[in-house]
Amino acid sequence: MKNLKSLLALILSTIFISSCSVMEDRDLWTDRGELDTKLIIAYLLSDIPLPESSEILEEKTVIQGSGLGWSGKITIKAPLSPAETLIFFAEEVTPTGWTMISSTVSEQIILVYKKAGRIATVEILRDFPMFGRETTAIISVVPDDAVQGNPFRD
Numbered sequence: 001m002k003n004l005k006s007l008l009a010l011i012l013s014t015i016f017i018s019s020c021s022v023m024e025d026r027d028l029w030t031d032r033g034e035l036d037t038k039l040i041i042a043y044l045l046s047d048i049p050l051p052e053s054s055e056i057l058e059e060k061t062v063i064q065g066s067g068l069g070w071s072g073k074i075t076i077k078a079p080l081s082p083a084e085t086l087i088f089f090a091e092e093v094t095p096t097g098w099t100m101i102s103s104t105v106s107e108q109i110i111l112v113y114k115k116a117g118r119i120a121t122v123e124i125l126r127d128f129p130m131f132g133r134e135t136t137a138i139i140s141v142v143p144d145d146a147v148q149g150n151p152f153r154d
Contacts, residue, residue, distance in 0.1 A: 045070065048120065048139060049092040051078040051085065060138075068116065073140045082109060082126045085135045089122050119144045 047068055050056075060075035078085050086109050094100060098113035098120060109124035120141045127134040 043067075045074065047096050047115070048098070048141070049096065050074075050076055051080055051088050051137075054078045054137075069118075071118065071141045071143060073138060075136065075138050077127070078135045078137055079133070080135055081133050082124050082135050085109075085124050085137055086111070089124075089137075093120075093122075114144065117144050118142065119146075 043066065045063070054076040057075040057077065061073060063070055063072040063074065065071055078088075080088065086105070089111055090100070093111075093113060096115075098115040100111060101114050102110075102112040104110040107126075109122075111122040111124075113120040113122070118141055120139060123138040123140075125136045125138070127136055
């Protein structure tokens with residue numbers, strides 16, 4: 001009976017130690033996946049800067065193309081207030097060659113830029129987290145000739 005208890009304790013210890021290793025590997029994989037995602041997005045979005053420490057919401061992001069020809073939508077959570085996010089995009093996007101062609105500031109902030117045959121819209125939405133401040137920004141980029149004519153009449 002004593003040997004059976006010792007054997008059972010050994011088996012349970014082995015399972016516990018093995019599961020810790022699996023969890024550690026899973027965390028390494030998750031961390032690596034997040035790093036890879038950030039590298040890929042930094043490469044693809046080379047011409048639109050994002051606020052430092054922003055979190056990219058992958059499930060709400062679609063990117064087509066790369067470099068200076070990408071289009072699609074990227075959604076981020078920025079650790080800034082809506083006003084700070086507005087100032088960030090107003091100061092950091094234009095030096096990369098984009099020209100602001102329209103802006104709306106109300107409950108929701110909308111900035112529209114144009115560059116080399118593309119239109120970028122930055123929507124800044126206020127979040128209400130329990131602690132701290134957070135802002136969601138949705139950046140959509142399309143070719144400036146993406147809609148031709150009225151699709152509802154044609």
